[in-house]
Amino acid sequence: MRTLILVSLAAVLLALSSPARASSRVALVIGNSDYEQAPLQNPANDATDIATALIELGFEVNLLKNGDRNQMERAINAFGKNLRGAEIGLFYFAGHGAEVEGINYLFPLHAGIDSEADVKYRTVDSRYVLAEMEGAGPRSSIIILDACRNNPFVRKFRSANRGLAIMDAPLGSVVAFATSPGKLASDGQGRNGVYTKYLLKHLRDPKLSIREILLKTRIDVVAETGRRQIPWDASSLLAEVYLGAPVSDADRPVPSVPASDEIKDNQAMVFNRTTWTEPTTGMEFVWVPAGCFTMGEDRLMGDNSPAHKVCLDGFWIGKYEVTQRQWTTVMDSDSFYNKGLGKPADGISWEQAMEFVRRLGETGSGRYSLPTEAQWEYAAAGGANPDQDVTDYRDVAWYHSNSKDGSHDVGTKAPNALGLHDMSGNVWEWCRDDYDSSAYEKHDPNNPEVREDSRLKVIRGGGYMSQVRDLNVRSRDRMAKSQGARQASITSKLGERRGHDYHLSSQFSDVIGFRVVRMDQ
The missing domain is CATH 3.40.50.1460 (Rossmann fold)
Structure with missing residues (x-):
């Protein structure tokens, strides 16, 4: 030696x-x-x-x-x-x-x-x-x-x-x-x-x-x-x-x-608590420091109330939405609505997104998942020192007024305070939580996550066809977890190759994508 x-x-x-x-x-x-x-x-x-x-x-x-x-x-x-x-x-x-x-x-x-x-x-x-x-x-x-x-x-x-x-x-x-x-x-x-x-x-x-x-x-x-x-x-x-x-x-x-x-016993990790690049896909992650914030808002009606204090541990989150290049590095399917390797992977069901993160974890570079709804909103708002509410989304989002009815390469709009791109617009993003219209009344104050074995899952951020109301980082919506799937058969490109046929919804959506969190700190 x-x-x-x-x-x-x-x-x-x-x-x-x-x-x-x-x-x-x-x-x-x-x-x-x-x-x-x-x-x-x-x-x-x-x-x-x-x-x-x-x-x-x-x-x-x-x-x-x-x-x-x-x-x-x-x-x-x-x-x-x-x-x-x-x-x-x-x-x-x-x-x-x-x-x-x-x-x-x-x-x-x-x-x-x-x-x-x-x-x-x-x-x-x-x-x-x-x-x-x-x-x-x-x-x-x-x-x-x-x-x-x-x-x-x-x-x-x-x-x-x-x-x-x-x-x-x-x-x-x-x-x-x-x-x-x-x-x-x-x-x-x-x-x-x-x-x-x-x-x-x-x-x-x-x-x-x-x-x-x-x-x-x-x-x-x-x-x-x-x-x-x-x-x-x-x-x-x-x-x-x-x-x-x-x-x-x-x-x-x-x-x-x-x-x-x-130091966790994982293959790859950046220790400066700023950025990290996953070695197999090249996916960039940003470290979101631990902190507390006010989640939701006080409204007479709506599923994003009441406003309540939530505290989160620090976590890694994707700097961008998962791209088609990254998807096809891990999965064998490439049947996207808006073709382009730098564009977000679209037509993805919640089940397929979870399969992606599972197989990404098989590379040995860490454990991955979708963000919880609380993690997503905390990151989208800029962490414990949130951005001011956006009044003009043209600089930060692709949406109905500027998208020309299609998604765009990730990272082509300005980032938020944490350096994250496309938290508003481009494609809707799946969260890990089950959807519950009264979830904010039930949240645990620390690291909340709603698990009710529901067929409905939370989506956040709006997409390229969205109106301004959906781009607000506090807005939330839902979709059936099997809905949005355009990838009819998925085969892993990493390790053992095995097919998985999904029961597709008769209704497809071309505006559903996702980003990834790394669960190892």
Whole structure:
């Protein structure tokens, strides 16, 4: 298990000209433990703990655990996009890896390696990560490859060596390994490997530069192993590089370390509590912080009264309505009314929307569902600091006066205060709740959801044929859960393929779609 860290510093001119961005430090952290052959004890733990330490230092962190090749490559591609304009980019991988003909390969789950020839086609070439980071051009790039545990496939390879290949340290960079070239490092008997244990210890100190982190880590590893494992590095840095916020030593905060079990055991998660991209579909999610708001309004008549206080836990919600491209990535049906890959999936029944989120969860990136009605209204209104009531919807919604009788690509109208698009107009959106005209009189004050096994489900937000009254974020309506279905037969494109025929309503609606919430926090 040789761990490599590569830090490349951009030119001063680039540093001066690069635009500022909210997330100046971006990281992708991958840990693979659950291999079918030679499973490993520590990588998932190592990745989780590295992610935690980087959060403390102010990084936006995307964590992928036990990913297959497709998930890894999608995550790396998204990482490259997120890096544009960043000050520091950091990639960390823990798991099996091997050198073949001088190239380092990272092993995903389910690779099915039978021979050396399989490696380049069934694993992830480390040069792909380098290319993505180089193309994005962050001011400082860090790559950590904790990937030279004992290669379980070495007997099948002609040219594979123990450990990973040496990588040079170009000007302005540092290359560091958990042990000397050609040697192996222990997976560890505790929660972390020996090297990672001490790397974590010193990585959490924002006062230390990367040079000091590596030096202190080497000293601790040598002492614990009695010189059996000697971390090695080559450096050509021209200046000290700090991973924490650029503040003076006197002002550097001492971070509080969140408990490791606060990070959920899921494959992929963004920890800056701002945005996250689901790796299979590319679906973007926005974090809606916990809070309380006034749901509904006081009216003499109507199903959205009385106004009442509701408090919600934080949750992830789709930035956009689910698009036709995302639908067809998961499901085999593409019989939409308004064709266009960037347009919202329409003609979707509640049952079909629930089937979509179930199968999306089978990818391993998390657990998904439709939003509850309370979550939907809270997000649509802008959270605990709601938008002012909209009086002119032309800038934020596609509806009867501007849609020309059809839906439009998602995200082409202005977002709300949380950065969510099309919460009003384009297509109606299913909620998880059963419809009850007196639901607001029965709501629990905390995380309410109406479950009455009704054939009617709540729809919100209005569609491209709606009048203004339906666009108000407090307005609600209902539809039979089987209604709206145009997708007569659905087959999953992910994993096992199996058909599911729905009993279709004789009445179709071309204005019903949905957006997704991620149930893992």
